Amino acid sequence: MQEDKHEAIMELAKRRGFFWQSYEIYGGVAGFYDLGPLGVRLKEKIISLWREFFVKKHAHIVVEIETPIIAPARVFEASGHLEHFTDPIVECLKCGRKFRADHLIEEKLGIKAEGLSIEEMTKIIREHDLRCPVCGGPLSDVKLFNLLFKTTIGPYSSNTGYLRPETAQGMFVSFKRVYEVSRKRLPLGIAQIGRVARNEISPRQGMLRLREFTIAEIEFFFDPEEPVSDDMFRELLDQLPRRKIRILTVEAKKKGEEKPFEINIEEAIREKLILTPWLGYWMTVAQEYMHALGIGYDEMYFDEKAPEERAHYSAQTFDQLVRVSRYGWIEVSGHSYRTDYDLSRHMRYSGEDLRVFKQYKEPLVVKKKHLLWDKAWIGRTYRSRAREIFEALSRMNPEEVLKQLEEKGYLEIAGAKIPKDKIKIVEKEEKITGKRFIPHVAEPSFGVERILYAVLDHAYTVKDERVVLKLPRLVAPIDVAVFPLVKDENIIQVARKIWLSLMNNGFYTIYDEEDSIGRRYARVDEIGVPAAITVDYQSLEDNTVTLRDRDTWEQVRIRINNVVDAVRDFLRGASLDDIKHKYG
RNA sequence: GCGGCGGUCGUCUAGCCUGGACUAGGACGCCGGCCUGCCAAGCCGGAGAUCCCGGGUUCAAAUCCCGGCCGCCGCACCA
Numbered sequence: 001m002q003e004d005k006h007e008a009i010m011e012l013a014k015r016r017g018f019f020w021q022s023y024e025i026y027g028g029v030a031g032f033y034d035l036g037p038l039g040v041r042l043k044e045k046i047i048s049l050w051r052e053f054f055v056k057k058h059a060h061i062v063v064e065i066e067t068p069i070i071a072p073a074r075v076f077e078a079s080g081h082l083e084h085f086t087d088p089i090v091e092c093l094k095c096g097r098k099f100r101a102d103h104l105i106e107e108k109l110g111i112k113a114e115g116l117s118i119e120e121m122t123k124i125i126r127e128h129d130l131r132c133p134v135c136g137g138p139l140s141d142v143k144l145f146n147l148l149f150k151t152t153i154g155p156y157s158s159n160t161g162y163l164r165p166e167t168a169q170g171m172f173v174s175f176k177r178v179y180e181v182s183r184k185r186l187p188l189g190i191a192q193i194g195r196v197a198r199n200e201i202s203p204r205q206g207m208l209r210l211r212e213f214t215i216a217e218i219e220f221f222f223d224p225e226e227p228v229s230d231d232m233f234r235e236l237l238d239q240l241p242r243r244k245i246r247i248l249t250v251e252a253k254k255k256g257e258e259k260p261f262e263i264n265i266e267e268a269i270r271e272k273l274i275l276t277p278w279l280g281y282w283m284t285v286a287q288e289y290m291h292a293l294g295i296g297y298d299e300m301y302f303d304e305k306a307p308e309e310r311a312h313y314s315a316q317t318f319d320q321l322v323r324v325s326r327y328g329w330i331e332v333s334g335h336s337y338r339t340d341y342d343l344s345r346h347m348r349y350s351g352e353d354l355r356v357f358k359q360y361k362e363p364l365v366v367k368k369k370h371l372l373w374d375k376a377w378i379g380r381t382y383r384s385r386a387r388e389i390f391e392a393l394s395r396m397n398p399e400e401v402l403k404q405l406e407e408k409g410y411l412e413i414a415g416a417k418i419p420k421d422k423i424k425i426v427e428k429e430e431k432i433t434g435k436r437f438i439p440h441v442a443e444p445s446f447g448v449e450r451i452l453y454a455v456l457d458h459a460y461t462v463k464d465e466r467v468v469l470k471l472p473r474l475v476a477p478i479d480v481a482v483f484p485l486v487k488d489e490n491i492i493q494v495a496r497k498i499w500l501s502l503m504n505n506g507f508y509t510i511y512d513e514e515d516s517i518g519r520r521y522a523r524v525d526e527i528g529v530p531a532a533i534t535v536d537y538q539s540l541e542d543n544t545v546t547l548r549d550r551d552t553w554e555q556v557r558i559r560i561n562n563v564v565d566a567v568r569d570f571l572r573g574a575s576l577d578d579i580k581h582k583y584g
Numbered sequence: 585g586c587g588g589c590g591g592u593c594g595u596c597u598a599g600c601c602u603g604g605a606c607u608a609g610g611a612c613g614c615c616g617g618c619c620u621g622c623c624a625a626g627c628c629g630g631a632g633a634u635c636c637c638g639g640g641u642u643c644a645a646a647u648c649c650c651g652g653c654c655g656c657c658g659c660a661c662c663a
Binding site for chain 1 (some may be wrong): 626652
């Protein structure tokens with residue numbers, strides 16, 4: 001049955017036009033999927049709900065941008081992807097098989113090869129005359145296999161560009177400008193929804209592992225010393241219907257635990273199970289988001305990744321797992337604490353100062369010990385070496401100097417001996433108006449196509465041998481269907497008028513007069529249309545129509561004048577009873 | 585990339601082992617018409633298949649053989 005459900009979903013997806021494999025007429029290419037008419041609508045609604053949860057509801061701390069898919073090589077040198085997203089491989093010149101070069105060297109020679117350059121590895125292979133482990137043929141030079149898609153920018157082949165494997169770098173690279181236009185406030189979340197590409201070696205599992213897909217993510221920048229004020233955090237948490245999340249920590253796994261446990265988010269942060277409040281906060285929002293998409297709280301949890309499982313930039317990562325029928329627990333989002341890794345790398349590679357300055361509410365007055373030395377005496381005594389001595393002195397810690405002077409009566413520095421009476425230590429008040437630092441980053445990152453699959457998996461139900469796609473009303477690709485009960489000219493006229501008015505009021509609407517009414521209900525149930533308006537003979541007499549609920553198949557009568565408002569309320573979650581009382 | 589299994593109308597499938605009567609059968613869906621007073625009713629008619637692609641064997645290939653592509657499962661890989 002579990003297997004059948006997956007098959008049934010894939011079949012439904014193809015048959016009704018949610019998605020299918022790309023380039024079908026050319027035999028297909030692994031890792032690429034087309035979205036059909038319904039798939040596009042569903043995806044758009046999933047994305048707009050994401051935007052609702054993560055951007056709109058946080059408009060005071062999150063802004064959204066859009067950056068290119070193609071970036072110059074330098075960006076991925078800085079990000080570490082060219083280095084870490086790459087595997088060194090050698091090819092057998094005889095049989096054509098490919099091997100991980102570093103693994104081969106380690107395996108055959110016991111030499112640690114990880115991190116060596118391709119030249120070094122090639123040299124080792126030549127020196128030891130390593131050959132193909134399968135056929136014994138000679139090996140090629142070590143080459144890099146990179147999961148980044150490569151391209152050329154402009155007419156010069158030397159100008160290499162890469163397709164981004166994540167949208168994140170766009171936010172880091174443009175951080176300074178976005179920070180500027182956001183009036184230099186922290187915390188600041190920069191969101192982006194966009195396509196990414198990864199040249200996976202062997203993608204499988206349909207929509208779950210694609211070579212090109214859509215990511216929705218936030219790079220959330222904050223001050224690591226004061227991530228968030230108590231007031232702000234309380235206010236944010238108060239907006240959430242639920243503060244508990246289910247997590248499975250690395251620590252718990254070490255103890256043999258396999259099941260997640262439930263914990264209050266504040267407690268998890270306090271207990272340092274989650275390293276920064278923001279990571280925890282966005283995980284909680286992620287939980288609400290998936291819940292709004294029809295996933296039960298007990299059908300998801302956050303799985304902490306062990307250090308060796310984490311990406312190179314991450315200090316802590318939780319994967320949000322959701323249960324689906326075929327594959328068990330699948331990852332729909334990743335929550336990483338990227339620290340200041342990315343910004344500091346881009347600082348180094350670009351030479352731009354990406355630190356932010358934070359002014360204290362009141363300047364800090366610090367008493368600080370300063371060294372004063374007798375420049376005249378040192379100059380006279382050491383002449384040309386004086387400058388060097390001054391510099392060395394300025395680097396000294398006053399406490400250290402004090403200690404030496406107490407013990408020995410003089411200070412030995414840069415080959416010079418300075419007597420106690422030539423050095424003075426004074427305490428000075430210093431005003432510190434603020435600090436300059438590299439913000440830290442918490443990143444919630446969602447794979448949209450995976451969410452789409454998970455949503456379908458959870459929405460798929462069978463009722464009386466009919467498929468009913470119980471998509472949450474908010475994300476259903478089609479909002480409402482309009483049917484004349486039978487093909488009666490008068491009824492059709494009324495129905496078409498209602499259909500047009502719904503369409504013109506912003507609803508995705510289906511009108512259908514073919515076949516029996518039952519068959520039409522069945523058709524729209526199968527693609528998850530939440531509401532159906534049916535015009536019947538009574539409509540002609542009293543100007544009412546019925547509104548049918550996809551999930552219960554129950555109907556209420558409402559006045560024709562109220563159809564638009566009733567549908568709007570219904571899609572926002574109103575019950576049939578409410579609709580009846582308000583619009584009946 | 586390795587190993588196993590598979591690929592036939594839009595969808596699901598029969599046929600393949602044992603080559604020929606296959607003009608490739610069925611169901612659902614789709615299109616046209618009739619009918620229909622609320623949950624895939626019925627009747628009539630119709631369209632729809634490079635049998636994944638390429639090569640080979642044979643008088644003859646959906647069927648046998650080889651290579652490729654794609655899918656699923658296991659291994660490897662998976663920022």
